[in-house]
Amino acid sequence: MNNRENMLNVALDMFSKRGYKAVSVRDICGKLKLKESALYYHFKNKQALLDALYQRILDLIESMRSSFDQAFAMITSVGMEEMKMVSVSFLKDYFCNSHVSKFISMLTIERLSDAKAYRIYRKLVYDMPLEQCDKVFKLMVQKRIVKAAGQENYSKIYCSIIFNAYNEHVFGKTASTRAVEKAVAQVNQEIEAFYKLIRI
Amino acid sequence: MNNRENMLNVALDMFSKRGYKAVSVRDICGKLKLKESALYYHFKNKQALLDALYQRILDLIESMRSSFDQAFAMITSVGMEEMKMVSVSFLKDYFCNSHVSKFISMLTIERLSDAKAYRIYRKLVYDMPLEQCDKVFKLMVQKRIVKAAGQENYSKIYCSIIFNAYNEHVFGKTASTRAVEKAVAQVNQEIEAFYKLIRI
DNA sequence: GTCTATAAATGGATAGAC
DNA sequence: GTCTATCCATTTATAGAC
Numbered sequence: 001m002n003n004r005e006n007m008l009n010v011a012l013d014m015f016s017k018r019g020y021k022a023v024s025v026r027d028i029c030g031k032l033k034l035k036e037s038a039l040y041y042h043f044k045n046k047q048a049l050l051d052a053l054y055q056r057i058l059d060l061i062e063s064m065r066s067s068f069d070q071a072f073a074m075i076t077s078v079g080m081e082e083m084k085m086v087s088v089s090f091l092k093d094y095f096c097n098s099h100v101s102k103f104i105s106m107l108t109i110e111r112l113s114d115a116k117a118y119r120i121y122r123k124l125v126y127d128m129p130l131e132q133c134d135k136v137f138k139l140m141v142q143k144r145i146v147k148a149a150g151q152e153n154y155s156k157i158y159c160s161i162i163f164n165a166y167n168e169h170v171f172g173k174t175a176s177t178r179a180v181e182k183a184v185a186q187v188n189q190e191i192e193a194f195y196k197l198i199r200i
Numbered sequence: 201m202n203n204r205e206n207m208l209n210v211a212l213d214m215f216s217k218r219g220y221k222a223v224s225v226r227d228i229c230g231k232l233k234l235k236e237s238a239l240y241y242h243f244k245n246k247q248a249l250l251d252a253l254y255q256r257i258l259d260l261i262e263s264m265r266s267s268f269d270q271a272f273a274m275i276t277s278v279g280m281e282e283m284k285m286v287s288v289s290f291l292k293d294y295f296c297n298s299h300v301s302k303f304i305s306m307l308t309i310e311r312l313s314d315a316k317a318y319r320i321y322r323k324l325v326y327d328m329p330l331e332q333c334d335k336v337f338k339l340m341v342q343k344r345i346v347k348a349a350g351q352e353n354y355s356k357i358y359c360s361i362i363f364n365a366y367n368e369h370v371f372g373k374t375a376s377t378r379a380v381e382k383a384v385a386q387v388n389q390e391i392e393a394f395y396k397l398i399r400i
Numbered sequence: 401g402t403c404t405a406t407a408a409a410t411g412g413a414t415a416g417a418c
Numbered sequence: 419g420t421c422t423a424t425c426c427a428t429t430t431a432t433a434g435a436c
Binding site: 016017018019021022105108109111112113118126149150153156157159160161163164168172186189190193194196197198 | 216217218219221222305308309311312313318326349350353356357359360361363364368372386389390393394396397398
């Protein structure tokens with residue numbers, strides 16, 4: 001029953017659907033069945049609520065980076081089945097993670113008018129995924145699993161496929177399993193097609 | 201000096217940056233150097249302004265569909281250079297078109313809480329592009345330019361590449377030529393890589 | 401078609417009691 | 419930590435003059 005936590009969770013949920021500016025402190029407190037003054041006890045003002053959420057994402061990104069690195073250290077080879085498994089996990093555990101998904105929605109709105117949100121969005125959606133993919137494809141080229149020619153484009157195309165499936169089927173939907181399954185099916189199919197094109 | 205037009209243009213510009221709810225009628229009229237009552241002469245209320253914009257996009261989509269169809273009717277063959285040209289034109293004239301680009305931004309925000317915006321967004325960003333691409337790839341398979349195996353995934357992957365380049369470099373930026381050039385460079389490179397993978 | 405003036409609602413934020 | 423009560427700015431929208 002930590003209300004500070006609740007406030008952050010409810011705020012994230014509402015900001016992710018309508019955007020920071022469009023959600024009032026009254027709205028948030030209404031859902032929490034608390035008065036505004038209760039919220040102002042925990043946060044200096046409305047902006048501080050948003051800043052606290054930004055800090056949470058940054059922490060989350062770092063913790064994901066280290067789990068990624070740990071998992072990668074144990075990889076020895078990547079065939080088609082492994083690649084499909086990794087892709088689906090990437091989609092499900094990263095993009096579709098209920099927290100991450102809400103952050104992406106919120107940042108999608110805020111980045112248009114907030115430079116800080118823009119930087120965090122890029123980190124979460126482009127820089128981090130691309131960085132990890134590059135490591136995997138480099139390994140695959142080294143092991144002579146995929147063609148060396150055109151390797152500098154693999155990560156971008158690969159990430160495009162996954163992010164696009166997320167965007168098309170899951171983005172903005174309230175954690176619908178149906179939507180996730182659709183995205184997974186699309187990723188499985190397209191990643192298989194892509195793998196067949198690049199393998200030696 | 202048609203003020204109704206100006207109102208729509210300014211509203212679109214502001215909605216695309218901050219979202220419908222976060223922009224006040226005062227903001228819009230401030231930029232127009234008009235009083236709110238002037239706006240309420242042309243539009244029943246704030247919502248009517250948004251509805252008029254939605255109608256504009258729907259009209260724009262239809263007009264684009266017919267230009268696309270006309271251009272397609274004249275195509276006889278598609279080699280690598282043609283494919284790159286079409287891709288760049290797709291990116292520049294469609295997604296980066298200053299009007300379309302603002303609509304995409306606005307709809308990106310509104311679709312999260314507005315079912316109508318969601319439908320229009322899908323039409324503009326997924327359905328229309330995919331529909332056109334399918335026609336081109338079918339022709340390419342028929343002419344034995346690209347491999348038949350995996351053809352059902354070509355359009356999705358192709359559109360992912362282009363939309364992702366748009367999203368990464370252009371989305372949300374105020375019509376920066378620099379940003380467009382970056383996206384064009386990325387598309388050129390990735391589409392070439394993709395073409396080499398699928399050609400016979 | 402646009403202006404001034406103003407109503408009515410909503411939103412951010414604080415003081416002080418419990 | 420939360421509540422009641424309240425303040426003041428912002429916002430949507432309208433009436434009536436020009």
